[in-house]
Amino acid sequence: MAAGMQRIAINSGGGYVPGLNAVVTGAVLAAHNLGWEIVGIRDGYDGLMVDDNAPDGGLINLSPQIVENLGGAGGSILGTAARNDPFRMRTINADNFVQEVDRSDELLQKIRTKKIDAVISIVGGSALTGAHALSVAFKLSRKGLRTVCIPKSVENDVAATALSFGFNSALGYTTETLEHIRTAARDVHRIAVVEVLGQQAGWLALQSGMAVCADVVLIPEIPYDLRKAAAKLREDEKAGRRPSLVVVAEGATPKTGDASPTDKSQNLQGHGLRKSLSPLSDPLFGEGARVIERSGLAAETVALQLQRLTDHATLPIVLGQMVRGGGPTAVDRQLGLGYGAGAVRALENDQTGVMVAFQPPDLKFVPLAETINKVRTVPASGEFVQIARALGISLGD
Amino acid sequence: MNSQASKGLVLNIQHFCTNDGPGIRTTVFLKFCGLRCKWCCNPESIGQKPELAYNINKCIGKKACGRCLQPPAPEGAMYVLDGSDDRIHINWDLAHGCGEETTSLCPTGALYLFGKEMTVNDVLKEVEQDGTFYRESGGGITLSGGECLLQPDFSAAILAEAHQRGINTAIETAGNVPWEFMEKVLPHVDTVLHDHKLTDPVRHKKWAGADNKRILENFKKAYETFPDKTFVARTPVIPGVNDDEEHIRSVLAFIRPHKNVVDYQLLPYHRYGEPKYRFLGKVYELEDFTPPPPEKMDHLRAIIDESFGRTAPGTTG
Known part of the structure; x- marks a missing residue:
């Protein structure tokens, strides 16, 4: 006591x-x-x-x-x-x-x-x-x-x-909005690419995407290859299902084949003083860094590329901070x-x-030291991902 | 040269700059700033001491290295997330204040410090490499920052030495310093590029961190005290913040009575500095701002051209 x-x-x-x-x-x-x-x-x-x-x-x-x-x-x-x-x-x-x-x-x-x-x-x-x-x-x-x-x-x-x-409320609002967007996109023969919150963790994108049976869901935990996502959309179309909804978490990233940064830095020996003063003088400084430059960039990037790959008009939409509001x-x-x-x-x-x-089923008291420096992410082979795949949702991999 | 003047904290030396004064110039960025402009494109220049930064792309991971996960790195400051990617992450709240004792643990340069102590001779040696370009183009050395006037002894020593060696000098300043600092440095400066960020002091405080009362007093006093110096006023044009005619006209009203203010240049907002915020664990507050459209810049520049008696638009800067 x-x-x-x-x-x-x-x-x-x-x-x-x-x-x-x-x-x-x-x-x-x-x-x-x-x-x-x-x-x-x-x-x-x-x-x-x-x-x-x-x-x-x-x-x-x-x-x-x-x-x-x-x-x-x-x-x-x-x-x-x-x-x-x-x-x-x-x-x-x-x-x-x-x-x-x-x-x-x-x-x-x-x-x-x-x-x-x-x-x-x-x-x-x-x-x-x-x-x-x-x-x-x-x-x-x-x-x-x-x-x-x-x-x-x-x-x-x-x-x-x-x-x-707060997650459940945001999930409810996101799901409801995705349903509206999908209906509208399907009616006008477009593919809506909707960006939702999720820099490191794709729970909101994955669970809302599952709830409305989106065509594609892209999350930070699973780097994507849009050619595979586009192939899936084409298959769906051949099967008579008109693609209409792609959900992308803001932190989702494409697969890359970068060489190791240490190999590249060895080419910079000649920069001497400038490099020692500031890494900004390093022409490779920050190359490949995953920076979310602004909200909407993920949707815009994916929408543009999917349009090229599918020849369907795409429509980037950002839900972003809106889902934080309400009761x-x-x-x-x-x-x-x-x-x-x-x-x-x-x-x-x-x-x-x-x-x-x-x-x-319990509420427990966890020491703060065990909660900092950790992120609860979507396990790439976990149950939610398996369910999404079973529903026919492409995760872009 | 006294000991205070002989050494200073330098952030970067950038060669072949064409927007920091006349001709081709070498710009020396000094650390420390007394403002916090939300659009700052050099966030690594703000702190008074060397600042920790981290580039995860250079990290080779816990299995291959992991040295920063042990003392003397502070407990909890560096960590690895669950999963296959074992590269280090930084808890910036717990890593605050980390210095060379921490960055020296990192063999790949993923952890590093912005800011290095240099002597006046170190700086001039680097600057003089571009001497040919200065002579050909009418260029020279420009001190920038941060706020270069916050290291007044060091700045004055660099610029005095540059003059001794026949190099043209300029500074970029926001003017939020005690007048004594300005008075100490300006005798060694040929061109003063100075900012007028916002007119209203309350809005100046909101967007730049402090009001502009002393800034305006300093500039007015500088125009009058140093009539032989060349002054160029500048405004970083931030959409929705200071991209209005009223601000431009109020700056013109402030500078035009002074004949040694020879130009007023507008610098359109850009986002080139944004990635650096991530490397420093800082938040870029203007997440959804975009550069002003060229038509807007042309319109505002036309007002300046008219005031300076120039007819062709777009000739100011």
């Missing part, structure tokens, strides 16, 4: 996902039942750190009355901070220079001053995708903050949990309430530095 726990806080870092209020509601109701006060910190930790944005002190007093109707609503009562980091806070110093300063000690002091005994943080996906919130929570935990994290991700790429909050599905409502209440239960059981993880 947590000794002396009287007042806790909850905040959200990383990007937005549908229905965050369900998590807040779960935590508030569970804390209330234990007789604990609970406050929300606005916009990650900005509520405590950025005075300009905090006319009410940056804290929201949360009660069962306040969250009574939040569970089903879209939006977030807390707000979120996608990139802000108390360890590198952008500050303007006395010389009017912008600089990034470690203000984590100041944050911890403010948390103590506000008599907050522990913080529940709703955190984003993998470190690879630039979601710093989990790493920030890990670092704050190492500095002594009692903290429990809750995984959220529309890409379902957080390790150690089978289901991140939660029934599954996410339950999951969110469960995650919120589970985080309070973790604190009640004196757990700290852990993430609440859904490992069916």
Whole structure:
């Protein structure tokens, strides 16, 4: 039993996902039942750190009355901070220079001053995708903050949990939209190439593509060869099925046959000083790097090439960030309430530095050290991939 | 030359530049900047110290190497994902502050540092290689950055030495520095290329990180204090941010009373620096911005041409 726990806080870092209020509601109701006060910190930790944005002190007093109707609503009562980091806070110093300063000690002091005994943080996906919130929570935990994290991700790429909050809602919205797009594309004899979120993990593309029986699904875990995808589309057409829908995760990449980079770098001995000063002087610097230059590039690239290969008019469409909006599905409502209440239960059981993880049929508390630096990706020979193949969906390989 | 002036942090030396002042020039990029322009194409130049960067394409993997997975690399800073690809990934939150002790572990140069300490002589030795081109084209050396005026002693020493050797000098500056820094360097500069990013101070702070009050004070004072120097105003034209006539006209109103401001050039937004953000573990915030259309640039340049009494469009820059 947590000794002396009287007042806790909850905040959200990383990007937005549908229905965050369900998590807040779960935590508030569970804390209330234990007789604990609970406050929300606005916009990650900005509520405590950025005075300009905090006319009410940056804290929201949360009660069962306040969250009574939040569970089903879209939006977030807390707000979120996608990139802000108390360890590198952008500050303007006395010389009017912008600089990034470690203000984590100041944050911890403010948390103590506000008599907050522990913080529940709703955190984003993998470190690879630039979601710093989990790493920030890990670092704050190492500095002594009692903290429990809750995984959220529309890409379902957080390790150690089978289901991140927000994924099911995004999947539902994506599936519904794909169905609309496919119908329209088929009617006008075009192939829609729809880009969905998924830099490292292709769950959203694969599962939504399966749900609508897309013709082709391209995911980051399986490098694609569009000639094979085009051949499949031609076969379908011969069999009387008009191709109409290709789903591509934004991080999907073509198969390549690059030589090893070390072989190439040996040709650069003559660059001497320039090369030692900056790799940018290296003409091969960054060659072949997988950079998502902007949203829509994957759809545009695949659409253009498929048009050449199939002689069908293609239509690139980007769903992108749109799927982050809206309210939660029934599954996410339950999951969110469960995650919120589970985080309070973790604190009640004196757990700290852990993430609440859904490992069916249980909610478990996983040390943060076991969740960072990992990405939950689609196993290339796993059950979902096999089902997709059984449904006749080409994965471009 | 005092010890403070003799060494500085250099990011890169780029040869045969044609857009950084008159003629063919060698541009020396110095590290450290006091602004955070969201469109910055040299993010590796911002920090005051050498910065860690990582190119996964040069990594040979944990099985073949794996040296960076052990101390002195910080715990959790480097890691390998499950699966067949055993190349290293970086947790940029945990790798923050890694220096040479970490990059020296990497035999292939996948891990490296942006920024190297150099002496004035080191820099001039590299710059003088292009002496023939300077003489033929009227070019010379340009100090850029980052903000080259944030290493005022080093910059002044390089430029003074360049003058000694008969090399034309220029600087590129955003002007967000104490006046004393500018006062120290400008006596050794022939051409000052200076930025007017946004007119409104609140919007300047939003898009470039700090307001422009001191910047404008510095430039006005510089025009008046150094009447024999050549000044060229410049604006990086960012669609939807500062690509409006109002900004162009306000810059013209600011510079035209000063006869030593000889030109105003517009630099269209580009995305060439974007991949570097990934190599540094930084986020490129203008993900969906695209370069301004040529017609827009022509229209804005025509306003400048008119102000400078030039009739043919597109002759400014």
